[in-house]
Amino acid sequence: MTALPPFLRIDPTSRSVSLDGRDPAFYGDPNRVYAALHEHCPTFYWEEQKQWFFTGYDHVNALLRDRRFGRQILHIASREELGLPEPQPHLANFDLAERYSLLEIEPPEHTRLRTLVNRAFVSRHIERLRPEIAELAETLIDGFEKEGRTELLSSFADIIPVTMIARMIGIPDEIGPQLLKWSHDYVGMYMFKRTREDELAADRSAREFADYVKTLIAERRKAPQEDLLSHMIHTEHKGQYLSDEELVSTTIVLLNAGHEATVHQIGNSVRVILESGLRPADMFRDETATERTVEETLRICAPVHIFQRWALEDVEVDGVSFTRGDKVSLILAAANLDPKKFSDPLVFRPDRQEAANLSFGAGIHFCIGAPLARLELNTVLPILFRRLPCLRMVAMPRVKDVYHFHGLERLDLAW
Numbered sequence: 001m002t003a004l005p006p007f008l009r010i011d012p013t014s015r016s017v018s019l020d021g022r023d024p025a026f027y028g029d030p031n032r033v034y035a036a037l038h039e040h041c042p043t044f045y046w047e048e049q050k051q052w053f054f055t056g057y058d059h060v061n062a063l064l065r066d067r068r069f070g071r072q073i074l075h076i077a078s079r080e081e082l083g084l085p086e087p088q089p090h091l092a093n094f095d096l097a098e099r100y101s102l103l104e105i106e107p108p109e110h111t112r113l114r115t116l117v118n119r120a121f122v123s124r125h126i127e128r129l130r131p132e133i134a135e136l137a138e139t140l141i142d143g144f145e146k147e148g149r150t151e152l153l154s155s156f157a158d159i160i161p162v163t164m165i166a167r168m169i170g171i172p173d174e175i176g177p178q179l180l181k182w183s184h185d186y187v188g189m190y191m192f193k194r195t196r197e198d199e200l201a202a203d204r205s206a207r208e209f210a211d212y213v214k215t216l217i218a219e220r221r222k223a224p225q226e227d228l229l230s231h232m233i234h235t236e237h238k239g240q241y242l243s244d245e246e247l248v249s250t251t252i253v254l255l256n257a258g259h260e261a262t263v264h265q266i267g268n269s270v271r272v273i274l275e276s277g278l279r280p281a282d283m284f285r286d287e288t289a290t291e292r293t294v295e296e297t298l299r300i301c302a303p304v305h306i307f308q309r310w311a312l313e314d315v316e317v318d319g320v321s322f323t324r325g326d327k328v329s330l331i332l333a334a335a336n337l338d339p340k341k342f343s344d345p346l347v348f349r350p351d352r353q354e355a356a357n358l359s360f361g362a363g364i365h366f367c368i369g370a371p372l373a374r375l376e377l378n379t380v381l382p383i384l385f386r387r388l389p390c391l392r393m394v395a396m397p398r399v400k401d402v403y404h405f406h407g408l409e410r411l412d413l414a415w
């Protein structure tokens with residue numbers, strides 16, 4: 001039996017766990033905690049979060065697809081019935097922006113919106129973006145190659161996903177830095193123990209973000225362009241179109257979901273590749289090897305760890321009884337380390353061919369942007385390691401204090 005780290009207390013009999021989600025010893029290296037949870041208590045009650053959590057691959061995979069659970073519950077129950085607090089006035093703009101987010105709705109509303117968005121999204125032929133992504137990566141590297149060192153997140157990782165999703169939507173490149181600011185504020189809402197300042201910043205950014213998108217919608221209505229927003233405005237399914245509110249929510253969720261996770265994943269992947277001591281030239285020797293390497297990084301250092309679900313009815317899972325209105329959490333990043341599915345799960349093995357990782361989810365909310373994120377990772381990582389074959393880390397990278405999102409504060413490299 002492996003010894004537990006001192007900040008982790010597990011009681012396998014009651015299946016309860018005590019762990020401070022904001023302790024750097026935990027979020028700096030969550031994988032060893034996940035390994036301990038798999039060994040002692042894969043389904044557990046997290047005392048500080050006051051909720052049940054699942055880490056087992058089969059449980060997480062099944063729960064993501066289980067229609068007795070949903071990302072939303074207010075479509076079938078009132079706040080009063082569930083004892084939920086009323087919406088807070090200082091979060092009105094944030095709530096409005098979330099109202100039609102694909103991540104906040106369930107069928108039939110979700111089915112209709114996802115079909116419409118998917119039509120517009122698929123029609124953009126993601127694969128055609130490959131040369132544009134490659135060109136952007138090469139240009140960014142041109143900008144810092146001669147310096148012999150760089151902080152990779154600000155000079156590279158932060159720029160590529162936001163530029164690509166913004167271009168796809170139809171937002172000019174120069175708005176990029178502003179989009180990053182709005183998005184950082186916005187995701188502050190998903191932090192454990194967020195402060196009122198975090199909430200006010202998220203609400204303010206949601207309002208500014210929505211106002212900006214509304215202006216853009218008005219422009220595209222007058223003069224449609226060859227972009228995703230114009231497509232979404234004009235996409236029709238069974239005589240239905242997206243309303244302005246749906247367009248705003250969708251644009252915001254695409255922008256937020258569309259870059260934050262990918263930024264982190266570029267940083268996480270470069271780190272894990274460099275730490276592995278393996279030869280990047282082998283990992284990226286051809287398309288298949290590259291794809292396997294990228295999937296292995298998504299497995300072992302996923303950028304988004306936890307997703308939650310509401311129990312939409314009374315239901316029992318793994319001996320735990322949930323009542324309608326209870327929340328459960330699924331740790332996708334831990335499911336990717338389940339020893340029942342992966343041999344030596346904590347070891348980075350770029351040629352691994354075992355179960356598919358769950359980093360993009362599963363079921364009806366499966367990541368709509370997965371093809372784009374995968375294309376970005378499969379394109380930019382080989383370019384980076386080909387252009388800078390002697391890449392090395394010059395400082396120990398620090399993980400961000402946003403446990404839910406697993407990403408680095410900075411990644412200082414030299415060559």
Ligand code: HEM
Nearest residue numbers: 102103257258261262265307359360361365367368369373
């Ligand atoms: C490495 C990068 C990414 C990761 C790991 C990731 C992960 C995920 C996961 C796990 C979900 C499902 C959430 C759930 O079931 O509760 C999801 C949903 C979603 N993702 Fe991603 N994502 C990434 C990149 C992107 C990109 C590039 C876009 C947009 C272009 C995007 C847009 C979305 C949207 C809109 C949803 C909601 C889909 C729905 O609810 O129907 N994501 N993502």
